[in-house]
Amino acid sequence: MSTREFVDPSAIRAQFSSAMSAMYRAEVPLYGDLLALVADTNAGVLAGCASLRQQLEWTGEIERLSMERHGAIRVGTAEELSTIRRLFAVMGMQPVGYYDLGSAGVPVHSTAFRAVHEAELQVSPFRVFTSLLRLELIEDEALRDLAAAILAKRDIFTPRARALIAQCEAEGGLNAADAEVFVSEALETFRWHTEATVSAAEYDRLHGQHRLIADVVAFKGPHINHLTPRTLDIDQVQAAMPGRGITPKAVVEGPPRRQCPILLRQTSFKALQEPVVFVGQSGTAGSHTARFGEIEQRGAALTPAGRALYDRLLDQAREDLGEFPSEANAQRYADLLGQRFEAFPDSYPAMRRAGLAYFRYFVTDAGKAPRREEDRPLDLEALIEAGHVHFEPLVYEDFLPVSAAGIFQSNLGDDAQVSYAATSNQQAFQAALGAAVHDELALYAETQRRSLAECARLLGLESLG
Numbered sequence: 419m420s421t422r423e424f425v426d427p428s429a430i431r432a433q434f435s436s437a438m439s440a441m442y443r444a445e446v447p448l449y450g451d452l453l454a455l456v457a458d459t460n461a462g463v464l465a466g467c468a469s470l471r472q473q474l475e476w477t478g479e480i481e482r483l484s485m486e487r488h489g490a491i492r493v494g495t496a497e498e499l500s501t502i503r504r505l506f507a508v509m510g511m512q513p514v515g516y517y518d519l520g521s522a523g524v525p526v527h528s529t530a531f532r533a534v535h536e537a538e539l540q541v542s543p544f545r546v547f548t549s550l551l552r553l554e555l556i557e558d559e560a561l562r563d564l565a566a567a568i569l570a571k572r573d574i575f576t577p578r579a580r581a582l583i584a585q586c587e588a589e590g591g592l593n594a595a596d597a598e599v600f601v602s603e604a605l606e607t608f609r610w611h612t613e614a615t616v617s618a619a620e621y622d623r624l625h626g627q628h629r630l631i632a633d634v635v636a637f638k639g640p641h642i643n644h645l646t647p648r649t650l651d652i653d654q655v656q657a658a659m660p661g662r663g664i665t666p667k668a669v670v671e672g673p674p675r676r677q678c679p680i681l682l683r684q685t686s687f688k689a690l691q692e693p694v695v696f697v698g699q700s701g702t703a704g705s706h707t708a709r710f711g712e713i714e715q716r717g718a719a720l721t722p723a724g725r726a727l728y729d730r731l732l733d734q735a736r737e738d739l740g741e742f743p744s745e746a747n748a749q750r751y752a753d754l755l756g757q758r759f760e761a762f763p764d765s766y767p768a769m770r771r772a773g774l775a776y777f778r779y780f781v782t783d784a785g786k787a788p789r790r791e792e793d794r795p796l797d798l799e800a801l802i803e804a805g806h807v808h809f810e811p812l813v814y815e816d817f818l819p820v821s822a823a824g825i826f827q828s829n830l831g832d833d834a835q836v837s838y839a840a841t842s843n844q845q846a847f848q849a850a851l852g853a854a855v856h857d858e859l860a861l862y863a864e865t866q867r868r869s870l871a872e873c874a875r876l877l878g879l880e881s882l883g
């Protein structure tokens with residue numbers, strides 16, 4: 419088979435993302451309502467803010483906005499995680515970043531599978547936050563053995579999906595017909611199953627240890643537990659949710675509202691209680707609560723310095739609050755966040771000058787216009803000053819550990835706020851994954867560097883920046 423017949427992995431990802439969205443809409447109708455609300459809100463925001471529209475046109479985000487979403491799954495074993503990695507690789511998705519949630523009381527560690535190059539992200543920014551259960555954090559040995567034994571019996575992949583993954587690895591790609599089969603077979607792994615793989619008594623034991631353990635262990639596969647559309651104004655969507663019959667969590671995770679959004683702000687609606695059938699039961703006698711909806715607003719990707727400042731200000735605001743953010747203190751928390759984040763510059767030029775965020779650079783029409791050699795600025799600052807080069811922030815493509823813990827917890831019940839003493843263990847995670855995770859900061863730096871190199875090329879300069 420010749421390479422020319424292979425489908426671009428980004429096209430498979432786009433197809434898969436849209437199939438996943440259709441499946442989740444059918445499974446969880448409230449997700450469809452959320453999509454409609456987000457689409458309405460985004461249209462309103464864009465109509466009311468010409469400069470934002472222009473900004474999103476420069477970066478191309480305007481084209482990917484409505485197809486933008488992330489999902490999340492939780493797997494139980496190293497074999498499941500490494501096969502998931504190979505499955506996502508077929509669609510051009512690679513593991514980026516390491517997130518330790520143990521310290522926040524959730525016995526998992528995670529990565530995000532996504533495209534890594536800006537051109538691929540532009541075709542489909544679909545990402546999946548993927549967590550591996552850390553059975554070693556469970557102290558009850560008998561329960562740990564029970565969970566491991568149950569997990570050892572299941573195969574979360576269809577035989578055809580496994581075969582197509584292997585074929586793709588061996589041949590270097592999939593043709594259109596195989597890609598289509600792959601998308602529908604891969605989707606099976608993420609489907610909701612009403613029948614549990616355990617008895618009601620076993621479920622209760624797992625659940626009694628941690629709701630998350632029951633969610634990972636008691637079912638046939640790692641059902642997608644939420645899908646998250648991207649909004650341009652999360653506060654507006656949050657405020658409008660109740661009017662559409664959706665109850666949001668009390669606190670928006672992440673940075674406060676700003677003129678120039680940074681990183682990621684997220685909120686979710688509470689997980690739904692759904693009927694399930696346990697082994698040995700008939701009808702739908704039991705229930706399980708796992709699946710929810712979420713929205714996100716993405717802002718500028720921060721440099722190591724910007725991220726350190728963000729982490730410090732967030733920590734301070736949470737220390738000021740003195741307790742976990744909750745319904746009861748939501749307003750006070752928002753005020754404290756706002757106060758602390760006054761120390762974070764709120765304009766893109768200021769963030770750029772201070773080296774806090776990553777940017778993409780573009781040559782403007784003025785920059786492309788013919789001019790005499792001696793009239794041409796030669797360095798980046800002068801080119802920006804002269805209006806020959808324009809810059810826009812790079813959008814943050816990843817996740818935030820404190821926010822992710824908040825999202826987990828809002829769906830696990832607020833009594834779950836214990837902390838696992840064990841430290842984060844990226845090495846063990848990567849051993850289970852069968853690969854190293856990408857450093858997300860290096861990816862942003864590369865995108866920024868490529869855009870500067872392209873500007874230099876267009877301007878006939880050796881280098882820029």
Ligand code: OOG
Binds near residue numbers: 489492549821823
């Ligand atoms: C994942 C929670 C984290 C996010 O957007 O930060 C997450 C999960 O509940 O499995 O999705």
Ligand code: NI
Binds near residue numbers: 644646
């Ligand atoms: Ni999420």
